[in-house]
Amino acid sequence: MLSFGIPMLSSRRFWFVMAAIVIGLLPLVFTDSYWQTNLIVCAINVLLAVGLDFVLGYAGQLNLGQSAFYGIGAYTSTLLIMNLGTPFWIAFVCGVLLSGFAGMLLSIFAVRLRGHYLAIASLGFAVITYQILLNWISLTQGPLGIYAIAPPPPLGIPGLPAIEFSNLANLFYLTAGFALCTYILLDQLVRSPIGETLTAIREDEVSAASLGINCQRWKVFAFAVSSAVAGAAGCFYASFVGTLVPDAFFITESFTILAMVIVGGMGTLIGPVLGAILLTVLPEVLRGIGDLRLIVYGVSVTLVVLFMPGGMVQAGRLIFGRLHRRAISAEAGSAP
Amino acid sequence: MLTVILQQGINGVVVGSLYVLVALGLTLIYGVLVQINFAHADIVTLGAFAAYFVTHLLSGNYFAGIAVALVVGGILGWLVNATIFLPLRERGSELLPLIATIGVSIMLQNAMLILLGPIPYAFNTPYSSQVIRFSGIFLTVQNVLIIVVSALTIALLYAFMKFTFLGKALRAVSQDRETAGLMGINPNYVIMLTFVIASALAGMSGAMLGPVLVLTPFAGTTVIVKAFAIVIIGGFGNVEGTIIAGLLVGLIESYTTQFLDPGLIDIVVFALLLLTLAVRPTGLVAEKREENV
Numbered sequence: 001m002l003s004f005g006i007p008m009l010s011s012r013r014f015w016f017v018m019a020a021i022v023i024g025l026l027p028l029v030f031t032d033s034y035w036q037t038n039l040i041v042c043a044i045n046v047l048l049a050v051g052l053d054f055v056l057g058y059a060g061q062l063n064l065g066q067s068a069f070y071g072i073g074a075y076t077s078t079l080l081i082m083n084l085g086t087p088f089w090i091a092f093v094c095g096v097l098l099s100g101f102a103g104m105l106l107s108i109f110a111v112r113l114r115g116h117y118l119a120i121a122s123l124g125f126a127v128i129t130y131q132i133l134l135n136w137i138s139l140t141q142g143p144l145g146i147y148a149i150a151p152p153p154p155l156g157i158p159g160l161p162a163i164e165f166s167n168l169a170n171l172f173y174l175t176a177g178f179a180l181c182t183y184i185l186l187d188q189l190v191r192s193p194i195g196e197t198l199t200a201i202r203e204d205e206v207s208a209a210s211l212g213i214n215c216q217r218w219k220v221f222a223f224a225v226s227s228a229v230a231g232a233a234g235c236f237y238a239s240f241v242g243t244l245v246p247d248a249f250f251i252t253e254s255f256t257i258l259a260m261v262i263v264g265g266m267g268t269l270i271g272p273v274l275g276a277i278l279l280t281v282l283p284e285v286l287r288g289i290g291d292l293r294l295i296v297y298g299v300s301v302t303l304v305v306l307f308m309p310g311g312m313v314q315a316g317r318l319i320f321g322r323l324h325r326r327a328i329s330a331e332a333g334s335a336p
Numbered sequence: 337m338l339t340v341i342l343q344q345g346i347n348g349v350v351v352g353s354l355y356v357l358v359a360l361g362l363t364l365i366y367g368v369l370v371q372i373n374f375a376h377a378d379i380v381t382l383g384a385f386a387a388y389f390v391t392h393l394l395s396g397n398y399f400a401g402i403a404v405a406l407v408v409g410g411i412l413g414w415l416v417n418a419t420i421f422l423p424l425r426e427r428g429s430e431l432l433p434l435i436a437t438i439g440v441s442i443m444l445q446n447a448m449l450i451l452l453g454p455i456p457y458a459f460n461t462p463y464s465s466q467v468i469r470f471s472g473i474f475l476t477v478q479n480v481l482i483i484v485v486s487a488l489t490i491a492l493l494y495a496f497m498k499f500t501f502l503g504k505a506l507r508a509v510s511q512d513r514e515t516a517g518l519m520g521i522n523p524n525y526v527i528m529l530t531f532v533i534a535s536a537l538a539g540m541s542g543a544m545l546g547p548v549l550v551l552t553p554f555a556g557t558t559v560i561v562k563a564f565a566i567v568i569i570g571g572f573g574n575v576e577g578t579i580i581a582g583l584l585v586g587l588i589e590s591y592t593t594q595f596l597d598p599g600l601i602d603i604v605v606f607a608l609l610l611l612t613l614a615v616r617p618t619g620l621v622a623e624k625r626e627e628n629v
Contacts, residue, residue, distance in 0.1 A: 062431050109613055115430045116372050116572070120564045121613050124606040127561055131606075135599035251561070255438050262435055295450075298443025305436035306423060 016184060023176045027169035036168040040240055042280045043175035044233050049260040049272035050183055051229030056258075057266035058190055059222035060202025061110055064254045065122035066230050068129035071249030073099040073231025074238040075133060075140060078149050088152045092235045099231020100224045102129075107223035111216040126251045133246035145245035152239050165239075175236045182229055187269055189225075198222055259301045265311030274312045339472040344590040350479045351548065352586020353486035357541035359563040359570070359578050360493065361534030367510035367573040368523075368530045370430075374437035375416050377560030378444035379535045383409045383542025384551055385452065388459045398461040402485070402543040409539020410532045416440065417531035422524070441557075448553035459546040482544050489537065490579060497575065506530060510573065562602075565609040 026039055052066050077095035080086040086094070109121045133140050140146070151171060154162040165171045189195060200208040201215050209215050238244050256279075264275020283296055308314050358380055365373050386408040387401035394400050420440060424433045463477040497503040508516040509526045517523050542556070549555045566585050570577030585605055592601050 062434070109610065113613060116366075116370075116434065117568065117613065119372070119431070119434060120568055121610060123561060124565060124609045127602050128606045128610075131599065131602045135597070135603070251557075252442075255442060258435065258438065259442070262439075294446040295443055298439045298441070298446060301439030302420070302436050302443065303439075305432050305439065306420070309427070309429075309432060 012187070016180070019180055019183075023173070023180060026176075027172050033168055036172060038280065038284055039172045040168065040175055040236075042277050043172060043179045044237050044240070045257075045260060045276040045280050046273050047175070047179045047182060047233040047236070048230055048257045049264065049276040050179075050186055050269055051226045051233065052257050053261045053266055053269065053272040054186055054190070054229070055222045055226035056261060057268065057272075058195060058202065059198040059219060061219065061222065062115070062119040063106075063110075063122045063223070063226065064119050064251070064258070065106055065126040065129075066227075066257050067249045067251055067253035068126040069099040069103055069227035069230035070234040070237070070253065070257075071129055071133055071246070072102050072227075073234025074244055074249070075234075076231070077235040078146055078238045078244055079139065082146065082149070088239070092232070095235045096228050096231045099234065100228030103223040103225075103227025104220055106227070107220040110219050110223055123251060123254070126254055130246055130250055133249060140244075140246065143246065145243055147243050149238050149242045149244065151242070171240060175240070178232065178236070182232070183269060183273065186225075186229075190269060194218075194221075256297060259297045263300050263304050263311050265313030267310075268313045271311050271313040278312065340594065343473050344594045345587065346473065346475060346479065348587035348590035349583060350482050350586070351589055352583040353483055353490075354541050354545050354548070355559070355562055355566055355586055356579050356582030357486055357489060357537050357544075358559055359566040359582050360490070360575065361537045362563055362567050363570070363573055363575060363578045364506075364530050364534045366567065368506060368513075368527050369421065370573075371421060372434045372437070372564075373416060373421075373531075373534075374434060374560070375412075375420075375440040375444065376535070376538050376563070377556035378441050378448075379409050379412045379416075379538040379556070380542040380545065380559055381448065381553060381556035382412060382444070383539030384459070384546035384549070384555060385448070385457075385542075386539070387543030388457055388546055388551065391459070391461060396462045398463065401461075402540055405539040405543035406536045407539070409542070410536035412539070413531040413533075413535020414528065416535070417528055421527070421531070445553050445557070452553055454552060457546075457551040459551050461547050464547050478547055482548075485540075485544065489540070493533075493537075494575070502526075502529065562605060565605050568609055569612045 027036055030036055030039060048066065048070060052063065055061050055063050073095040076098045077088075077091040080091040080094055081088060106122060106125050110118050113121055134142055136142070137144075152165040152174065154164050156162040163170050165174060190198070197208070197213055197218055200211070200213060201218060205215050234249075237248075241248075260275040260279050261272045262275070263279060264273065265271025279297060279300070283294065286296065304311050310317075358376070362373065362376055365371060365376075383405035387398070387405040390404045391398050391401035416437065420436050421433055424436065461478055463481055466477040468475045468477065468480065495503075497507060505516065505521045505526050506529070508519065508521055509523050513523050516526075545555070545559060549559070562585060566581045567578055569584070570579070570581030585608075588604055588608070589601050592598070592604050596604075
């Protein structure tokens, strides 16, 4: 972490508090519904990106099936609410659990396959899930989609007025707050021995196994966590957009999430956050240029892989490292 | 009933032989480089569009269209190798080139979307309306053309791999790049050649798929996910396995459409893929390459 010699700046707690303050201020700065909508999309994308990064950047498993887990979370929670009248938060937990379970199902293949085989197996899983959503019309209404999905129910805290989530700012607080909590949890996880274990598996599976690491169990774990996070993002997406169509969970969505992780910098947790924000906001800023904005994803991924594989995090380190060195040499020069 | 089975069998072979052409390109590249080129999909699409425009400009000369698609594919393959795979080879990463080509694919797809629009193009060749009919089975001349051209191409490729020096060099590089280098084969040249051949095949199969598929900028993606399945079911890097698996997938598709439901095609194909991976990850025809399983 870059601290510039100031101890407070290297404290994680300080940065988490700063992030919470920024999240609190954002809807106050961007008051129009257009930008508040984008803020919520940002928060959902951040969730998706850190989820994918956990399995890709830390455990080193290229999972192209993230769109499937996103879709499973969205459809599970929505169908439970619409068909069975399940309360939102119970449906949310069910969606997250089922996505996590689906991730474990896919990891049955991951424990036997590596690299390209896993990439294609997960892609196949995403295609199957998409086709099921599209063709199981009696359940999902297929391409017609599900409409009029209610936002999360108001949250009543005794002694305070209920928090309505039909209000975009409040919905942003909910999703971004959840994303921040997820980030903090994953941050604890990757800095714990579990993180070290996953990194060992990423670097060299055979050596990791020879150190007594049960690679299969940890891969299943990484897949389950990653897909559960994507499932949570799906639940928020459904209640935020209000309509569900299978096309939102086509395999290209997996590529979009992958682009965010790569552009931000995989193998770090802050990278995917930056990548998700950049790739959500930049196309909106470029909207004036028309359809050209979608090319941004492709161009940025290709250029990042070719010239800066560490993504925005690597670029940031380079720039700050240079500034830091300049500051030190300036100090040394002015000293008598 | 028998005629229906025969009719669907022929339809399956037509689609299957085109899948084989696309999948063979992927297999060849995987053989020499152990890498996946995701932009292969868009080479197929660009080949289809190149053939479409040439055919319609030259008042229906479909063969000129196929030839142009072949050349366009070859050039694109050379470009992808020179800009993506060659610079990334020194880094030795398994996944970075795959991710970079996903980026290229997103880029090409959206560029085509801007230039050509999302509305499907009606690609009619002079041969799609001529029907041959015998004992209740219908066959368009286009279908015959597809089967003949695919069979010829596969035979030529097979002969090239088995009997010419370059073909032998290609197989040598795919078995052991370093030893092949010591024997005086320039691996970089062979890899470049493989990309050109594989992508020319993709462009050509695009030209023939164009009239069969819904021709949009995303046409290649739907084909490529099946080509991936075929390549894995057949055994990655294995030419014979790919041919068998491609025809198998084509037949599964047409019989699923006939007897089950067209919506189930992808589910059946990918269930077969996952089953193959679970039961026999080396594919139908096993090759001595086991580092990924």
